[in-house]
Amino acid sequence: MFSPSIQQLIDHLQCLPGVGRKSAQRMAMHLLEREREAGIALAASLQQAMTKVGQCQCCQNFTEDDLCRICADLRRSDDQICVVEGPSDVLAVEQSGVYQGRYFVLMGHLSPIDGIGPSQLGIDKLERLVESGVSEVILATNPTVEGEATARFISEKLERFNVGVSRIAHGVPIGGELEYVDGGTLAHALNSRKSL
Numbered sequence: 001m002f003s004p005s006i007q008q009l010i011d012h013l014q015c016l017p018g019v020g021r022k023s024a025q026r027m028a029m030h031l032l033e034r035e036r037e038a039g040i041a042l043a044a045s046l047q048q049a050m051t052k053v054g055q056c057q058c059c060q061n062f063t064e065d066d067l068c069r070i071c072a073d074l075r076r077s078d079d080q081i082c083v084v085e086g087p088s089d090v091l092a093v094e095q096s097g098v099y100q101g102r103y104f105v106l107m108g109h110l111s112p113i114d115g116i117g118p119s120q121l122g123i124d125k126l127e128r129l130v131e132s133g134v135s136e137v138i139l140a141t142n143p144t145v146e147g148e149a150t151a152r153f154i155s156e157k158l159e160r161f162n163v164g165v166s167r168i169a170h171g172v173p174i175g176g177e178l179e180y181v182d183g184g185t186l187a188h189a190l191n192s193r194k195s196l
Helices: 004-013 021-032 035-054 087-096 123-131 146-159 183-191
Strands: 080-085 102-105 136-139 162-167
Touching: 004 021, 021 035, 080 087, 080 123, 087 102, 102 123, 123 146, 136 146, 146 162
Parallel strands: 080 102, 080 136, 136 162
Antiparallel strands: none
């Protein structure tokens, strides 16, 4: 039905998360009908990002340089490493404005069924960072089954080092009302309670 070039565009747009066949068709048609210049600029930006963006040699976050801006920032504390699953998690923590340490980006979580093990996440690299004199590792993986398993695995791997390991708290959000909080979140909040 579509020309080979249009079909190829639709097929490639489907690699994006949450984009199915219909959404990809709508995007392709929109670009071709109304936004050709924007489509050309998008293609150039994609080309540039795919060829220039790599990973930080220290924390594995996305960067165009050897070190990302956070690792290169001398004002950041070297005493703490916050371990997160992905670059978007770094952005989320940074937006809180309260953390001033370093990061380690796993680029995923343990998932043996998908072939993702410790070596794919760079756990050995994290161990070398910890060995260089870190006092605390904050495990900020997602509160999913895989995220919890990853946090547990890392915690066990770091037991041989003289380093404090902590896990970010999970539970009832500030401003949330208990009647609207799901049971699993509420159970976790109750089990993780602390005395005042």
